[in-house]
Amino acid sequence: MSITIDSYNTDVKNTWCPGCGNFNIHLALKKALAELKKDPSEVVITFDIGCNGNGGDKIKAFNIKGLHGRALPIAIGAHLANREMTTIATIGDGGCLHEGIDHLIHGIRSNYNITVLIHNNQNFALTTGQITSTTIKGKRMYGFPHGKTEGDINIGELVLSLNPSFYARGYSGDCIHLTEIIKEGIKHRGFSVIEIIQLCPTYNREFSHDVASKLVKKVDVSDSIEKARKHILNSKNLSIGVLYQNKKLTDYYSSLKNRKSIKTELVDEVKRKNISNILAKL
Amino acid sequence: MKNRYVVKFAGQSGQGINLLGKFFSSSLKNLGHYIFAYREYPSIIRGGYASYQIDVSSENISASSKKCDILTCFAKEAFDEYIYFVNKNGVILHSIKDISLDKKEENFLKGNNIQLEYFDLETITKKNKAPLVMGNVVLLSAIFKLLNLDVKPLEEVIVGHFKNKKRIDLDAERRCIQAGYNFNFSDTTKVKKLSLGKEKNWHNSSILSGNDAIALGAITAGCRAYYAYPMTPATSILATLGNTYQETGIIVKQAESEITAALMVLGSMYMGTRAFTATSGGGFDLMTESISFAGIAEIPLVIVLGQRAGSGTGVPTWTGASDLDVALHAGHGEFPRCVMVASDAIDSYELIQDAFNIAEIYQIPVILLTEKQVAESLFNIRSLPRAKKIERGLITNGQRRYEITKNGISPRWLPKKGKTTYLTNSDEHDQYGISTESESEIVMMSEKRERKIKTLSRALPPPKYYGPKDPTIVFVGIGSTKNAVLDAMKITKRRVGCLHYKYVYPFKKEKILEFADKKVKIVLIENNQTNQLGKLIKEQGGIYIPNTLNKYDGRPFFVDDILNYLKK
Structure with missing residues (x-):
């Protein structure tokens, strides 16, 4: 039986707002996995808490809906245990840049071979529109009639400052392009960070498809951090595409000296082990 | 103390006190004696005072006496701290130049007939063409002379330890050992000779810390990943697993926080390998959300909680057992969990294996409590028990x-x-x-x-009862309190029993109710101030235990503490 988008569909009713970027993101993810001929049972997806987390039962795979901001460490633990599975962490800009920012930073530094989808809709949406570090300055938000006091975090700048192995940006309004980016991220051997500019028609109405589609500009893959930074800092456009890829960095697991000659995965190794040699050396 | 001989090494943190303690422990073990070794050290890298006390016996022991027969001292701070912990007719060997004693110290030494013997290590090491740092070996081997012990096992242990290390002059080590053994003690310096029986083939026995045993138990149980953040007294589990990772193939990851460590464990356990993490109270607090998540999502989780004294940062390198409450209650909402408490090396080895089985079969968080006293003390055992069967459900x-x-x-x-x-x-x-x-x-x-x-x-399994069928007094406790009680039971003439819980939650109340019915005097013994086990017994068993023996000064229960209580 061939694998199609339909192989990934579940019969759970969708609960996102009409026009929500999550519809297209899910479609792109399903399409990417199907085109890569991954069976749903070969895929592990961890979900954040928030609107993206509500997608946990809307795509068929081995999914974990965990804790707010914690999609990454759960995915990393799963990945290290069995690399035969394709591991993807999906997380919002709130969870990723606020409560879970340390996981992103150390994930990039460690270069685990997983793919991270950051759903950037510029607010905490499920708790009805609070400020995040990507919210537009001056925009009236929940409890803050004059907008946020604090500065911003630019996801691309942050990621590129950490010597990443893969950083891409996609747009939820361009499903076909996003599909290709996700495919590249999954294929990349290392920590693939994909920021997805996500429409939120309920709490970020100003940033509509009309506005966004005029800003987005597709760029080619680059192996220069400087070039990628230029794209990110260009305020006239929203560059999308694989902005930076470094294939030379070795992923975490492949760098482990004690796993070099071992062919099995950790999940195959849960067996009784004799410890007398170690005891004798203590 | 009956059937015991006690030697304490004390000096500044960073003076190699640990190594001396380990050398002495291994040598005495190889000579056929049982040992138990207990460490005290400050939360600093250099300076302060640290000690390593080795209790030697002809029978199995697992707790310390409060005082020693020989104090070996390398620094004045340590001398000032430990002088009053020397037994009557004891000896102090020291290398403190121009030591001056105050009136109180002089009177104490005189009144207790304690001899002071000075070692001029600068001269001795120079004469033997050895660096000054080797001087502590001189004092170590002098103890063998003083006690009329064969020094060969000591030489074997020291050479064995250093033979693969670079830049160590083994001949100089040997010369220092000889110099110590040939030391001319003053005529007045005499100690009671070591008149302890020897155990057959005891040189084949093992010496290991509770943390070593946890690491070994985890390896035995098929654990394949260890994720942790350093925190005393759990840190050395990371060292044991890390230093053996080449032969075990275990992934050892120092995570960016305890939050990450616990969640990585969940990810790996969910996927189907065995993984765990260990921490102390502060790190455990950060793992709380993961425990609650594991509870509702029914993902197996194993956390080792190494207790130390105090809340907040507390007294980081000292012992205590005040985290039962948090282990029982950590995590919002209601969900099942299992809490177990290790008391010694064998417990640690077995309980971590149980923890994996229970976590997997029941799909719950399992918290294994240990404490600095168990985690870092050295236990001497004939062998580890047979590995438990791996059960995953x-x-x-x-x-x-x-x-x-x-x-x-x-x-x-x-x-x-x-x-x-x-x-x-x-x-x-x-x-x-x-x-x-x-x-x-x-x-x-x-x-x-x-x-x-x-x-x-x-x-x-129910709690284990140690002692006579008709005790007049029964101590009820968890963790290392058992060790002090059992050691005291070998000395006291009173009919003392000990009811010891390893599996604390879910709580099995039957045994304690039996004793309550018998009208025996029950004494709750806890290394905390607020009787955390007592509260659990009250809640789960419905009985209140008014008699309590508590200690919350950062120190474990010494055998003396139990004997003194029994005298009352």
Whole structure:
């Protein structure tokens, strides 16, 4: 039986707002996995808490809906245990840049071979529109009639400052392009960070498809951090595409000296082990 | 103390006190004696005072005496701290130049007939063409002379330790050992000779810390990943697993925080390997959300909680047992869990294996408590018990991951190509894992999870009773308190019993109720101030124990503490 988008569909009713970027993101993810001929049972997806987390039962795979901001460490633990599975962490800009920012930073530094989808809709949406570090300055938000006091975090700048192995940006309004980016991220051997500019028609109405589609500009893959930074800092456009890829960095697991000659995965190794040699050396 | 000889090494932190303690322990073990070694050290890298006390006996011991027969001292701070912990007719060997004693110290030495013997290590090491740092070996081997012991085992242990190390002059080490053994003690310096019986083939026995035993137990149990953040007294588990990772193939990861460590464990356990983390109270607090998540999502989780004294940062390198409450209650909401407490090396080795089995079969968080006194003390055992069978409770494939069952345990199968996919959900969910807000489903799922406690309780062994059939007094406790009581029972003439819990929650109340019915004097013994075990016994067993013996000064219970209590 061939694998199609339909192989990934579940019969759970969708609960996102009409026009929500999550519809297209899910479609792109399903399409990417199907085109890569991954069976749903070969895929592990961890979900954040928030609107993206509500997608946990809307795509068929081995999914974990965990804790707010914690999609990454759960995915990393799963990945290290069995690399035969394709591991993807999906997380919002709130969870990723606020409560879970340390996981992103150390994930990039460690270069685990997983793919991270950051759903950037510029607010905490499920708790009805609070400020995040990507919210537009001056925009009236929940409890803050004059907008946020604090500065911003630019996801691309942050990621590129950490010597990443893969950083891409996609747009939820361009499903076909996003599909290709996700495919590249999954294929990349290392920590693939994909920021997805996500429409939120309920709490970020100003940033509509009309506005966004005029800003987005597709760029080619680059192996220069400087070039990628230029794209990110260009305020006239929203560059999308694989902005930076470094294939030379070795992923975490492949760098482990004690796993070099071992062919099995950790999940195959849960067996009784004799410890007398170690005891004798203590 | 009867059947015991006690030697203490004391000096500044960073003066190699640990190494001396280990050398002495191994040598005495090789000579056929039982040892128990206890460390005290400050939370600094250089300076302050640190000590290593080795109790030597002709029978199995696992607690320290409060005072020593020989104090070996390398620094004045340590001298000032430990002088009053020397027994009558004891000896102090020291290398403190121009030592000056105050009146109180002089009177104490005189009044207790304690001899002071000075070692001019600068001259001795120079004469033997050895660096000054080797001087402490001189004092070490002088003890062998003083006690009329064969010094050969000491030489073997020291040479064995250094032979693969670079830049160590082994001949200089040997010369220092000889110099110490040939030391001319003043005529007045005499100690009671070591008149302890020897155990057959005891040189084949093992010396290991509780943390070593946890690491070994985890390896035995098929654990394949260890994720942790350093925190005393759990840190040395990382060292033992890290230093052996080449031969075990275990992934050892120092995570960016305890939050990450616990969640990585959950990710790996979910996927089907065995992984765990260890920490102390502060790090455990950060793992709280993961415990609650594991509870509702029914993911196996194993956390070792190494207790130390105090809240906040507390007294980081000192012992205590005040984290039972947090282990029992950490995590919001209601969910089943298992809490066990290790008391010594053998317990540590066995309980970590149990922890993995229970976590996997029951799909619950398991918290294994240890304490600095257990984690870092050296226990001397003939051998480790036979490895436990690995039990995982897995099925090959299924349909409803959270199926409502009578015993509360739902079928669990591992994520793998070709298997039925499912959602592991921290939202309340239906039998397929799909989020739910339905009244009846919430109730059914909560009750299902809670049923696991009854099922688990039936499977757990009861507490162990040590002592005579007709005791007049029974100590009830967890963790290292047992060790001091058992050691005291070998000395006292009173009919003392000890009821010791390893599996603390779910709590088995039957045994304690039996003693309550017999009208025996029950004494709660706890290394904390507020009787945390007592509260659990009251809550679960319905009995209040008015007699308590508490200690919360950062020190473990010494054998003397128990004997003094029994004299009252």
